[in-house]
Amino acid sequence: MKEKLRQLRMLSKDPLLFTIVIIIFVSVILFILYPLVKVITVSVVADGRFTAANLIKVVSSWHLRQAFFNSILMGLLTASLGSLVGFIFAFTVTRTNIPLKKFFNIIAIIPIISPPFIGALAIIMLFGNNGFITSTLLGLFNTKIYGIRGLLFAQIVTFFPVAYINLKGVLESISPTLEDAAMDLGGSRFKVFRKVTLPLAVPGIASSMLILFIETLADFGNPLILAGSRFPILSVQAYLEITGMYNLPKGAAIALILLIPSLTAFFLQKYWVAKKQYVTITGKPTTSTIKLVSPAVKWLLFSLISFFALIIIMIYATIVWGAFANVWGSDNTLTLRHFAYVFGVGFESVKDTIIIAGLSTPISGFLGMVIAFLVVRKRFPGRQFIEVTSLLSFAVPGTVIGIGYILAFNSYPFLLTGTLAILMLNFIFRYIPVGIQSGIAVLRQIDPSIEEAAIDLGADARSTFRRITLPMMIPAFFSSLIYSFVRAMTAISAAIFLVSSRWNLMTVQIMSQVESGRLGAAAAFSLVLVLIILTAIFVIRNLLLYRYGKLGGTFLKI
Amino acid sequence: MSVTLKNITKIFTDPSNQAREVVAVKDVNLEIQEGEMVTFLGPSGCGKTTTLRIISGFETPTNGEVWISGTLVNEIPPNKRDTSMVFQSYAIFPHLSVSQNIGFGLELKGVKPKEIRRQVEEIMEVMTLTNLYNRRPDQLSGGQQQRVALARAIINRPKVLLFDEPLSNLDAKLRDQMRIEIRRIQQSFGITSIYVTHDQDEAMTVSDRIMVMKDGEVMQIGTPFEIYSRPANTFVADFIGRVNLIDAVVETVEPESISVVCGGGGEHRHKVITSWAGDFKKGDAARIVVRPESLRLSRMGDTAAGADGKATAAAEAASVSAATAEENGTARSEVPFLKGIIKRSVYLGPTVEYEIDVPDVKAQILAVTYNPVEEGFYRNGEEVGINFSSAASHLL
Known part of the structure; x- marks a missing residue:
């Protein structure tokens, strides 16, 4: 307590720092914590008294119980199978000398910079009632792609890249000399893999499974398109309850139930699995050996990941083709009419999306670096609170956040519904944790005396941060800008609650095109969206290169 | 400034x-x-x-x-x-x-x-x-x-x-x-x-x-x-370089110097220049501080410093001229302050370090000799005399 008071006294001596800390503190409470509290209170409080009525309504509904089990089932299946695919990809890339490594790396990353429901869209176009493969090629008309099969396929395609990136880091940081040593001691290749490589990777695999579980549970786009009515999913049910039935308390109660497994997995990941990690993921990649895999296994792995890669290529080819085909499934003449639609009727939403993402990205990126800096380098009361709370919004499903926002900001003094501000604030505070985390990771590796040297040479706090700290954090700053932009462009689960006639988003447009069966327009929208993202990545990269010069650019490696 | x-x-x-x-x-x-x-x-x-x-x-x-x-x-x-x-x-x-x-x-x-x-x-x-x-x-x-x-x-x-x-x-x-x-x-x-x-x-x-x-x-x-x-x-004595600390008792305090005895008997008597020492009274316990390189070693019971007095450790030592050896022999003929047995020696090129057991003061003393090529070596187990000047010592 004495120490806290001392820190507070020190803080008040630095007015700039003091103001920033207060602003961050208030925003974190207001825009992360308060909406969550609202979700809880609206679902369990009525007329100022505690009531379990809404929760009982949810639990006693067969349909919603089924939705809960389906969500958990999808979470578990996607977590296991997605991690398996991710592991095969990561293992093949890090432990063999197959050709086309770069190509596979790009293939595995593309789904991350696409809207999360592109897989679902492509599946409908290929396997749906008017699907190219089912209907045109095979002549089937009543396909059962809606439900668990289609959804599982879409979610694996959407989320395996996350596992891949995670596990690639894990496998790269397991020193190949350990495998060499085991082989030197007489272990067979398979035995070395089973007794050395795999056990060392287990915490990483567990961590990636938990992350995939959280993401799948929070997924909204894929189930909305593919789940169908006979396979209800919790996040979609909450949405339907609120937008279809206008039953806010019941929607909030569903969100609350969705929150429980998500948070459990999150805390498991953060406080249990993360501690068991044998190796730090941030460590320098060591040069891998290729001795662990026999030629036969190598080519088996190669064909496996080639197969996965083909599926992804097929998905994107479908989207491209669909965007130019006149009427998907029946009339394949090439046309630009879908693009005319996007840039005509749909242009408002393109413009809105770019404005919202373009405004929230720099704020989110910069604020993330500032918070990371404060958390690592400064001592003040509430420091840990800020770090943990900002991480929380990573774990909370977008649906829950979206519901929380409409509950929290629909009345005076926080009347924000329907405005640009509510979308921006939602994006900023949802996507800031990744920036904070990568900022913290980079800063912890930077010797604090470098910043002290700048101060010692006469720089004040602001110019030290601007001229020394931030340029050194460029890799984190860059990835956090890209991440914020991509997520803001592709967001759907929370945003769908917050859009209005004045401010609409492309993703929401795509959804409504799919719902009304205009697959060509949906594909054209998706294609434009991906192109905007690619352009933005290019622009951000070059802006940073220009701003921080060639020297700063040497840090810029993706 | x-x-x-x-x-x-x-x-x-x-x-x-x-x-x-x-x-x-x-x-x-x-x-x-x-x-x-x-x-x-x-x-x-x-x-x-x-x-x-x-x-x-x-x-x-x-x-x-x-x-x-x-x-x-x-x-x-x-x-x-x-x-x-x-x-x-x-x-x-x-x-x-x-x-x-x-x-x-x-x-x-x-x-x-x-x-x-x-x-x-x-x-x-x-x-x-x-x-x-x-x-x-x-x-x-x-x-x-x-x-x-x-x-x-x-x-x-x-x-x-x-x-x-x-x-x-x-x-x-x-x-x-x-x-x-x-x-x-x-x-x-x-x-x-x-x-x-x-x-x-x-x-x-x-x-x-x-x-x-x-x-x-x-x-x-x-x-x-x-x-x-x-x-x-x-602490300072020990932290800066290496040092020998020898327990002693103050015997007489004079304006110019302090005499101390160690090892109980009167034979180990040593003078320390006063300006180098702190405030001591007769009968006080004190410690003589002396650096290893300030010690002079001499061979015991071997006034002639003959051929067998030369080190056998290195071939080069054999080439030490008889004249030099004789000169050294006379220089070392003073009465030793302490006597000890060479326990271990380390040859470092320019210097030789000796660990010497000194039973009279219940201590191990470290000595460094320079220029071993001309000065010769002492064998392990050999008895040596140890001397140092009042200028090179200090009392704590």
Whole structure:
């Protein structure tokens, strides 16, 4: 307590720092914590008294119980199978000398910079009632792609890249000399893999499974398109309850139930699995050996990941083709009419999306670096609170956040519904944790005396941060800008609650095109969206290169 | 440009246990003259770096005052203090070129780019860094990085230059070279400097004065000669170089000298010059402090210093001329103060180190002899006489 008071006294001596800390503190409470509290209170409080009525309504509904089990089932299946695919990809890339490594790396990353429901869209176009493969090629008309099969396929395609990136880091940081040593001691290749490589990777695999579980549970786009009515999913049910039935308390109660497994997995990941990690993921990649895999296994792995890669290529080819085909499934003449639609009727939403993402990205990126800096380098009361709370919004499903926002900001003094501000604030505070985390990771590796040297040479706090700290954090700053932009462009689960006639988003447009069966327009929208993202990545990269010069650019490696 | 520390105390609270307080620096008083180079020397955790960081302003003292050239600077933040620091890790800005690093301080002061370029080039010349103007820091060797860090600090003409273990990341040979370089540059610029190190050789080489610290407290402040030959306590004696401490009792106190006896019997009597000793009375217990290289060894019961007195350890020893051996023999014929048995010897080239058991004083004594080629060796197990002059010894 004495120490806290001392820190507070020190803080008040630095007015700039003091103001920033207060602003961050208030925003974190207001825009992360308060909406969550609202979700809880609206679902369990009525007329100022505690009531379990809404929760009982949810639990006693067969349909919603089924939705809960389906969500958990999808979470578990996607977590296991997605991690398996991710592991095969990561293992093949890090432990063999197959050709086309770069190509596979790009293939595995593309789904991350696409809207999360592109897989679902492509599946409908290929396997749906008017699907190219089912209907045109095979002549089937009543396909059962809606439900668990289609959804599982879409979610694996959407989320395996996350596992891949995670596990690639894990496998790269397991020193190949350990495998060499085991082989030197007489272990067979398979035995070395089973007794050395795999056990060392287990915490990483567990961590990636938990992350995939959280993401799948929070997924909204894929189930909305593919789940169908006979396979209800919790996040979609909450949405339907609120937008279809206008039953806010019941929607909030569903969100609350969705929150429980998500948070459990999150805390498991953060406080249990993360501690068991044998190796730090941030460590320098060591040069891998290729001795662990026999030629036969190598080519088996190669064909496996080639197969996965083909599926992804097929998905994107479908989207491209669909965007130019006149009427998907029946009339394949090439046309630009879908693009005319996007840039005509749909242009408002393109413009809105770019404005919202373009405004929230720099704020989110910069604020993330500032918070990371404060958390690592400064001592003040509430420091840990800020770090943990900002991480929380990573774990909370977008649906829950979206519901929380409409509950929290629909009345005076926080009347924000329907405005640009509510979308921006939602994006900023949802996507800031990744920036904070990568900022913290980079800063912890930077010797604090470098910043002290700048101060010692006469720089004040602001110019030290601007001229020394931030340029050194460029890799984190860059990835956090890209991440914020991509997520803001592709967001759907929370945003769908917050859009209005004045401010609409492309993703929401795509959804409504799919719902009304205009697959060509949906594909054209998706294609434009991906192109905007690619352009933005290019622009951000070059802006940073220009701003921080060639020297700063040497840090810029993706 | 003097620096004065008055009653500097720094207490840290343990972040994991608020009740626990750690006294890092305790009541340090020091006055540093203009142009002087003072070293803070001590084992890790002795508070030397904390004291340095208090002077630079990165730590605020819990108690006490810091004065720089007649101004109380306690409330002045580090960026406004006229001090420049050379960091242990060099702290070179990795995203800036060599010249941008060196010119950083001038740029902040708003000096014109042309003038910055002139001054940077000038200092790079002095520091033998020419041709590295646009080089990136990660392309520099350790020694070059060290010089860039020094140039970056000096170019601002600070009132005080602070060195925080600047050479600990260099290899041994470069370290020896750089400390002479640092001393040369410090003297040629005449900048008041404070240097923190745990390496006593480094402290001896670069300092006008040394402040030895332990557990946050000052053990002794003095010139390298004083610290080495007149240590204020056994910690200093032991920390700086190697030392023999021989228990003794004060026998007589005279104006010029003090006589002590050791080992109980009257035969081990020794005189210490008074000006080298503290305040002692007859009958006081005392310890004779004597450095290994000040000991003179002599062969016992072998006045002739004949052929078998020569070492057999090395073939070269056999070539020692008879005349030299005889001369040595006579020199060693004084009555030994102590007698001991050679326990172990280590041949180091220029010197030989002997561990000698001295049963009379129940001690092991370390002796170093020079020039073994001409002086010869002693065998393990051989009995030797040990002598040292009153000038070379000190009482604690």
